[in-house]
Amino acid sequence: MAKTNPGRFFEDYSVGDVIRHAVPRTVSGGERALYHALYPARHALYSSDEFARGCGLPSSPLDDLAAFHVVFGKTVPDVSLNALANLGYAEGRWLTPVYPGDTLRSTSEVIGLKQNSNGKSGVVWVRTKGENQRGETVMEYVRWVMVRKRDPEAAAPETRMPDLKPALDAGDLVIPEGLDFTDYDFTLAGEPHRWGDYEVGEVIDHVDGVTVEEAEHMMATRLWQNTAKVHFDATLREDGNRLIYGGHVISMARTLSFNGLANAQMIVGLNAGAHANPCYSGDTIKAWSAVLDKAETPAPGVGALRLRLVATKGGEPFTLRGEDGKYLPHVLLDLDYWALIPL
Template identity: 80%
Template sequence: MAKTNPGRFFEDYSVGDVIKHAVPRTVSGGERALYHALYPARHALYSSDEFARAVGLPKAPLDDLAAFHIVFGKTVPDVSLNAVANLGYAEGRWHLPVYEGDTLRSESEVIGVKQNSNGKSGVVYVRTRGLNQNDDVVMDYVRWVMVRKGNLDAPAPETVIPELSKVIDPADLVIPAGLDFSKYDFDLAGETHRWGDYEIGETIDHVDGVTVEEAEHMLATRLWQNTAKVHFDSTARPDGTRLIYGGHVISMARALSFNGLANAQMIVGLNGGAHANPCLSGTTIRAWSEVLDKAETSAPGVGAIRLRLVATSGGDAFALKGEDGKYKPEVLLDLDYWALMPV
């Protein structure tokens, strides 16, 4: 009998299936150092234990997106090893900060399936939870993936498309216990702009750009233990290129957003997201943000800000979609998230 795992195909998923993913991972300071080496990440709360303690946390946690990548990476062998594309995200919430010494594992429930009209692939919807060593949920999110069929003659399943919230209600955002921005040090954080300085509808050009290199994105994807073939195997795509993991683009854009949003410290909600166009080695990633909404929170000195983060490979600044309603070819990422910021 074959002992290797070819990955699941579309016909292998059924609504209600719960998949427990291998392999648990204990987080060390190495993940934080490597994350900051791979991306120009400089948000103070994740860079300094002393800064984190001054705002009510026990020490600097692992960057929220690094925790997301670890949880996400564990799902790949079971969810997206044979994926054509990762299509979108919804209802993502960070429930607990992740600290050095925490052990993370992931599990996913299949909540929807829909075969494509070509009969060669279908869309699978999963809700994934990341849990720590105490079985506490540190984050959860929904994503949907287009997956190839292994047996083209397999019958199409009954279509189930889950109803998903377009926006997380600010009242449902989880504020880390003890977080207090009332004595926030703007000098150490790097910018003076606070929650009240941002207007809904405002756009911010983050100015800087980073050219993605082949070895760098493969190192990052290995760090998250993401095994998707398209990221490593040049024979997995017809054009012979290795597709850059979409999470790499997310983290790069988030790091670039420091210039203009240095005080958008913690990501606590993921309303939605789309990898609009593929990113390949040699692409220079730039980013801009739009302020979509603002909300007060019960934590002292803490406000929530809803941001649209767009990563591009150039082209017309702030242009998102063409007249046909489709993303422009230079748009790589369109991400909608909630962050916490001092008021």
């Protein structure tokens, strides 16, 4: 009897399957230190207990994307170990802040299946929830991946495609209990720009760039216990290049966005996301953002910005798609999210 796990293939999924993922992870200040070293993240709410307390929270939470990576990493052996590509995200919400000492675990439900026309692979949609040790859902999101078939001749499952929101409404967002930006310290946060300073349609060049190194992206992927083969095993690809974990690109772009969006402190909603083109070691990531929408929230002094974050590897600035509607080759990431910012 085989003891090893080759991962699931497309024909192994059925709509309605609920997968409880191994292994629970207790997070600590170590995750924060490594996260800030890898990217490096600088948003004040996730850097200082005192700053967080000044904003009504008990202490500084784990970075929102670090929590996402932990929850995501748990799902890889069951969802995307044999994936050809991680295609997109939708309906993501951060529901409860994660603090050092919390233990996170993940569960996914298969909500959609569609075999590709070549018969060699198919798309799997899952809704993933991350929970803490108290059974509270800390975040949830939908993602879909293209997964190989074990047997190209195996019968295709019935096509079921989920009906997903194109974007979350501001009313769908959950504001952390106690969050209060009334006495927000703009000097310590690093920039003076508040909610009212941003206009819908505004485009922000984040100026800086970071060249991705092989060792760093593999360290990051191991940190999140993401076991996807394409990130580690160069023999799996004809070109011999390891793919950079898409979450590494997300976090790098979010970190670069500090220059211009330092006060967009907390990500609370993920409307859509696409890893438009592969990223490899040696690529230099740059980023720009567009303001898509604005909303006030019930929390004192707290507003919300809907932002499009685009990561690129060169190319003409502020360009996204060609005349054919496809992403241009230099575009790495197209992420649509909601962030909280002082009014």
